Amino acid sequence: MGVRGSVEVQVDTAWPVVMDISLEDQPVDNAxxxxMTYHFKQNGNYSWYINNKKSMDSFDCKxxxxxxxxxxxxxIYVTIGIFAAMAIFCILYKKMCNSGSINRFLNYLGMERVVSSDLGTPSNPVAEADSNSIQRPSRDKPKRLKSLDAFRGFSLVIMIFVNYGSGKYRSIFGHSPWNGLTVADLVFPWFIWIMGVSITMSFYALVRHGVSRRVIFTKILRxxxxxxxxxxxxxxGIDFSTFRVPGVLQRIAFSYLVVATVHLFAVKHKDEEYRIRHVVYRELRDLLDYWxxxxxxxxxxxxHICLTFFLPVPGCPTGxxxxxxxLVGENExxxxxxxxxxxxxxxxxxxxxxxxxxxxxxxxxxxxxxxxPEGILGTLTSIFMTFLGLQAGKIFHLFSYPRDRILRFLGWCVVTGVIAGALCxxxxxxxxxxxxxxxxxVSFILATASMAFFLLAIFYYLIDVQIWWTGVPFYFVGMNSIAVxxxxxxxxxxxxxxWEPVFNTHAELLAMNVIGASLWVLISYYMYAIDFFVKI
Structure with missing residues (x-):
């Protein structure tokens, strides 16, 4: 660019941009x-003025x-507002139905007489329930943790939204270019962590029913x-010469195989009574029995750490x-x-x-x-991530009181979070x-595990303890996660x-991706309503 010249440049607004103006005829060190580092706004027009002052060594940049x-x-704000309004409406409607406000309102309008004259006197729902219970005896089902399914569904809905494009808000919902953490980076490790929790639940159920370890191992392999x-x-893909071996489900499969197999030979049929009487053992048996x-x-x-830091890589610094x-390093x-x-x-x-x-x-x-990102070496840390989820499952199994469970979840949240912070x-x-x-x-899986422990404590308290929330709509997705x-x-x-975007704006793309993810929520609800579940 010559003297008094100008040039137009289009820059990415997803991330801060480092801009550097140098003189061609000067040494590199003084050029x-x-x-300036600046985070430009979308559709913004900016002018960067570089004026040479009287001294050739001084420039004014504005x-x-x-x-x-x-x-x-x-x-994004509009979308959040719409979903918040829908949630508030559902809560108020449910409260009105439970309190009988709607019936009282209809009585006030005289609607009950109209309904009676047109359709006859409505039957007593309590009596109907009693008669149905006599005709069709109910079958007892083991209590299922709704909070776990809701957390799984919550993670999966975000994953689908991110995979569909997330409105091209890459700085928030896109994966980090390298170091760092975004919303998109959280959901896959959460999903693996939740799988670890589920391993504990299913194993104890099988052991309680006397299923042999050989049969359980066959189920693991299957x-x-x-x-x-x-x-x-x-x-x-379809080309055997280029098909991809690593992937999301492949990583989940290997993590499950290792953690489930190890736990199969460690799981205990029951606690020894004389040891439970010991205070220290009683409080730490989820650790002591599985050291x-x-x-x-x-x-x-x-x-993982040894291979990362000590494996020689040809042409690159070790570690x-x-x-x-x-753009990184000297002379490429x-x-x-x-x-x-x-x-x-x-x-x-x-x-x-x-x-x-x-x-x-x-x-x-x-x-x-x-x-x-789903390569071989990272499988080692994903195995440990699954194991941390297994630890949460042990807490559910070995400690009955909600207070004990929540305090332990929060304790693990702090421990894993502090270690992750120290490492990074x-x-x-x-x-x-x-x-x-x-x-x-290692810091990544510990940081995301810390968040997972915290969120499960919140979900568990709201859904299974206080019953302030049923887990809807995420509960339906979590019940059919593999199919969804x-x-x-x-x-x-x-x-x-x-669909093919018309205007290609954030608003249109966000609407398309939100609709895409929401449709899977509706599909999961339909599968739940017709009692259709895909299990592996």
Whole structure:
């Protein structure tokens, strides 16, 4: 750009942009005259004036907004308002029905006489219920934790919304380009964590009914094969030379196989009475009875850390955790180092032909090396994430009082959160092990587990303890999670779950993605209403 010249540049508004103006005829160390980091707003017009002062070594840099861009987050606020209004209406309607306000209102209007004259006297619902109970004896069913299904459904609805595009609000709902944490990064580890909770519930039920370990292990293998096979079908493609091996369901399958198998040989039929009398054992029996499980699972974390920091990667620094690419490092020394050891292991074992062909750091860091966020090395930490969910399930099984359960959930929330914060230095970039979903770092799984413990405590208190909330609508989705997930993956590119945008604005895209996710909520409700459940 010459003197008194100008140039127009279009920049991404999802993330802050670092701008640098340099002189061509100056040494590299002294070439920069203006450097600024700024987060531009969507549809905004800005002018950046660079004026040379009297001294050639001094420049005046000023950024001015030439228009007032609209708030790009207004569609989100409107959507939240609509759902909040619907929730309030449902709550008020339910309260009115329970209190008899509607019947009193109809009586006030004289509607009851009209209904009686047209349709006859309505029968007594209590009497009908009694007669039905006599004709059809009820079958006792084991009590199911609604909070767990609601939490599973909550995670899955967010996952579907994110997978469908999330209105292209990438800075909030998109995956982090590398280090850091967004809403999109939370739901998959939560889903794996919830699976760990479910393992405990199902195992104790099987053991209580006298099912042998051999039969249970057969069930574990069967579920592993089905989950892994579904993952290959959904993610793999049809070309055997390039089909993707890692994936969401594949990661879930391996995590389930390892944790369930280890727990199968550790699960106890019943507590020994003389040990329960001991105060320390009574309070810590969820840990003391399963100490060897902890040794096995911590060894997975140790293996992950050793491979990450000590495995030599050709052409890259040992222990490198960064995104690589031409913009990182000096003289493009890290251009092929994306993901460090995690990427190298996938390259050697699977080759890039059978991994995710792109990666979240590509757009920001201009990387050319593929990186699979569901790669082999991250499976080790996802196994530990599943095990932390298993720990929550043990709390449900071994401690009967809600207060004991909630306090332990909150305790684990604090412990895992503090350790995660210590590992990442309570910062995004400056820590021994940054929070990174692409690598499934140790700090990442501990941070997301901390949130999972906290949210389950909240869901459990609201739904199963106080019964202030039934878990609707997420409860329906959680009851049919595998069917909803597979259906959303297969039909996500078809109408009415998506369509070709007309205006391609945040408002239109958000409406389309919210409708797509909401339709699966309605479908799950219909499956629940007709008593249709898909189980593996």
């Amino acid at each position: 920069t005259v203006c450097r 950024l001015i907004a030439t228009n007032s861009p609209p708030n790009a987050f207004i569609p 579920r592993f094969v089905i989950l892994f096979g579904l993952g290959i079908i959904l993610d793999g 060897y499980e902890w040794i096995i699972m911590i060894s997975f974390l140790a293996l 490198y955790l960064g995104p690589g690419g031409p 020394s890290l251009v092929n180092c994306t993901g460090g050891a995690a990427n190298y292991i996938d390259k050697v074992i699977l080759t890039y032909n059978h991994t995710y062909p792109r990666g979240t750091p590509r757009k920001i860091y201009q990387t050319t090396v593929p990186h699979d 230095g309570f910062s995004k970039e400056d820590g021994i092990i940054p929070v990174n979903k692409n690598l499934w770092s 997930y597979c259906g959303s993956e297969v039909l996500g590119k078809y109408f009415p779950f998506c």
